[in-house]
Structure formats: C-alpha cells, structure tokens
Amino acid sequence: xxxxxxxxxxxxxxxxxxxxxxxxxxxxxxxxxxxxxxxxxxxxxxxxxxxxxxxxxxxxxxxxxxxxxxxxxxxxxxxxxxxxxxxxxxxxxxxxxxxxxxxxxxxxxxxxxxxxxxxxxxxxxxxxxxxxxxxxxxxxxxxxxxxxxxxxxxxxxxxxxxxxxxxxxxxxxxxxxxxxxxxxxxxxxxxxxxxxxxxxxxxxxxxxxxxx
Amino acid sequence: xxxxxxxxxxxxxxxxxxxxxxxxxxxxxxxxxxxxxxxxxxxxxxxxxxxxxxxxxxxxxxxxxxxxxxxxxxxxxxxxxxxxxxxxxxxxxxxxxxxxxxxxxxxxxxxxxxxxxxxxxxxxxxxxxxxxxxxxxxxxxxxxxxxxxxxxxxxxxxxxxxxxxxxxxxxxxxxxxxxxxxxxxxxxxxxxxxxxxxxxxxxxxxxxxxxx
Numbered sequence: 352x353x354x355x356x357x358x359x360x361x362x363x364x365x366x367x368x369x370x371x372x373x374x375x376x377x378x379x380x381x382x383x384x385x386x387x388x389x390x391x392x393x394x395x396x397x398x399x400x401x402x403x404x405x406x407x408x409x410x411x412x413x414x415x416x417x418x419x420x421x422x423x424x425x426x427x428x429x430x431x432x433x434x435x436x437x438x439x440x441x442x443x444x445x446x447x448x449x450x451x452x453x454x455x456x457x458x459x460x461x462x463x464x465x466x467x468x469x470x471x472x473x474x475x476x477x478x479x480x481x482x483x484x485x486x487x488x489x490x491x492x493x494x495x496x497x498x499x500x501x502x503x504x505x506x507x508x509x510x511x512x513x514x515x516x517x518x519x520x521x522x523x524x525x526x527x528x529x530x531x532x533x534x535x536x537x538x539x540x541x542x543x544x545x546x547x548x549x550x551x552x553x554x555x556x557x558x559x560x561x562x563x
Numbered sequence: 564x565x566x567x568x569x570x571x572x573x574x575x576x577x578x579x580x581x582x583x584x585x586x587x588x589x590x591x592x593x594x595x596x597x598x599x600x601x602x603x604x605x606x607x608x609x610x611x612x613x614x615x616x617x618x619x620x621x622x623x624x625x626x627x628x629x630x631x632x633x634x635x636x637x638x639x640x641x642x643x644x645x646x647x648x649x650x651x652x653x654x655x656x657x658x659x660x661x662x663x664x665x666x667x668x669x670x671x672x673x674x675x676x677x678x679x680x681x682x683x684x685x686x687x688x689x690x691x692x693x694x695x696x697x698x699x700x701x702x703x704x705x706x707x708x709x710x711x712x713x714x715x716x717x718x719x720x721x722x723x724x725x726x727x728x729x730x731x732x733x734x735x736x737x738x739x740x741x742x743x744x745x746x747x748x749x750x751x752x753x754x755x756x757x758x759x760x761x762x763x764x765x766x767x768x769x770x771x772x773x774x775x
Contacts (some may be wrong), residue, residue: 480767487774523756539747541733545734558696559692563699563700563702
C-alpha cells in the first residue's frame, strides 16, 4: 500500500508478579490469542522431566556447555536456582526481534534487571499486582497443602518480588482477569506503535514530502 | 477494594499530523467515546466568530491580557499565527491532570516542542501519517476549490509538519480509520497504566508486603 515498506522491530515483554497474582493465566491467554508473540525458551542444566521437549520447554544443557555459553556472553540473563543454572540464550531472541516478532519472558526481578542492562530499548516491563492483601493471602493459602517451609519460602519470595515494582514501566492491578487481559493487550498494541521500533519510516516520510 | 486508594495523574495527549491524515476524525471519536479526556481550550487574541463561546471554544483575550499572561509564564505553549496570538493556559490543564483527567491537544510540532520543555513526563506524543503519498495528495486536492496560494501554503505546512515525525513517541499510519482509532485507544489505555503516573502505589505495596 505504501510503496515503501515499514517494518517494526520486535519487543521483549516481561511479565512479573508475586506468585498468585494471575501472571500464568495472562501469559497463556496472550500466547493463545496473539500470533506475533512467543514464549522465550530458557536453557537449563537441570534434567528434563518426563514429557519435556528439548528446544520447546527448555534447551537442556550440560553444566559445562552452560558455562561456556555464559563465558561467551551468549545469555541475555542467567541465574542459579536450587543448584541448577537457567539462562535465556541471546541468539533466538535476537532473531525473533529482527524479524518483527515479540518474545514473552516469565522471569523475576533479577532476570529483568539483567535484560535491562543488555537490551533496554527492546524491553517492556509489566508488573502485575493483586487487588488487595486479602486477595493475595487467599491465593497463597490455596496451595496450603504444601509443607510449611515451602509456603514460607514462597511468601518471602512474593514479598521480595513486590518490593521491586518500581523497576517496571506498567502496573496492572488484577482485580478482574478479563480487564487485566485487555490492559495487557493495550500495552502490547501501544508498544508496537512506538516510533523507535519502526524502520523504513525515514524513506516513507521522504516519499510523502516529495509528493507535496 | 484495595483499602488503600491508587490514583493516576492525568496525561497530555498530543495528536499531530499533516493536514488530511485523519487527525480531526480521530480526535472527535476519542472525545465522544472516552469520558476521561477533554479537549484543551486555547486562549486567543483573535475576535470570536459567530457562535463561538468564551471558555468553551476559546478563551478570548485582549492582546494586552495575553501579553501579561505570557510574561507571567501562564501558558504551557503559545504562538503567533496570521497576526493573532494563541496559547494554552497552564492552570486548567494542571487542574485536570491533578484530578486524573486527560487533556487532548491539537497543536503543531512547534507547540509540541514547547509542551515537551515544560511537562515532558505528562506528555504522550502521537503522530498520524497517511498510508501513502498518493493518499495524501488526494486528500489535499479535495479542498482544491481554495485559492492556489492557500493550497500551496497548506502543502508547505504539511511537509514541514511531517519532517518532525522523529520528535513523537508513537506513529499511527491511518490506512483504515477504525484500525487507527483502535490503535489510538490502545496507546491511551496503555499510557494510563504507566507506573510513574500512579500515586498511592508505595502504600499499597507496603500493605501487601505486611500481609505476607
């Protein structure tokens, strides 16, 4: 239609929240309804669980290979959790962004900080909060069949996660899942229209001005 | 619902575009459908036209009063156009933003630059482009009953306006008015969720953490 094509660079969408604020549901809905975004696939040194597929659920790596990649700077972010290493390989994300495809991340505030250091321009950081303390307690108690120390660790992690809300661009308060999802979609739609993500604009504008 | 109330500060939405790119239609639709945004009312030294209401269409001022306000820094932006002065009074905009209400501006790149100097945090800058040079020509020719010098001046102004697209945050390419309007709505919805516009969050988060 335009004669000159305008492309957009993909973006990296980070959804963070304390456990139980609805992040998993929102991520699933987004991935189901939006063909321009896919989940980031992490690399890990932990052993595959039954049914997990290499390259789809995770890239399963030996500790040695993980270390080599890390030393080469081939991870956008990485961390050690319960004795296993996890990381986001840089190359598949870079390839997705270059072809105008978005990547969704399910990472905590520490991973988000690392992404922010390596690719701030591509990053869109959304923090999801529960509507009230009572609501959060209720959701965390639902899983109360877990051992007491697991529950305590989860609560400490939720509190730690919440304390970093100031590092995020957008806040969604998930009082109603449909409204929260609409808000998430609006953020994604808007961010895709950011001028700085568009290429080909300069030539397009040049053509417009020549016609005048 | 939350116990602690979260408020948002309003934002200033600037829609700019070359003449004929659909800005007027998009502004009208937005004002009709969204109760949280109103058009900014400019002050001017030009005489009221029949039917124009003071305080609604414009604040009609004497040249002397305009000068006094300008010298006191009471305009967010101002300009002289065809011998008349125009300006955006700071006070009503500040009051709207403080109560969480948004303000829509129909100003050119020069007014936008002035707003950007005085209130960059509150400003959301959207540039609307026609889908092609042919389309823009066609739209400008529709008004070809105007005198040739008027048409020439309009085209020069359009070209000048377009050359400043890089100063805007978002680009909407108006190939289809419904799609363009949906994009404009998404931008507004998303910008309202920006963390930095929210007040009361710190106390809300404190309450959440105390419950854990």
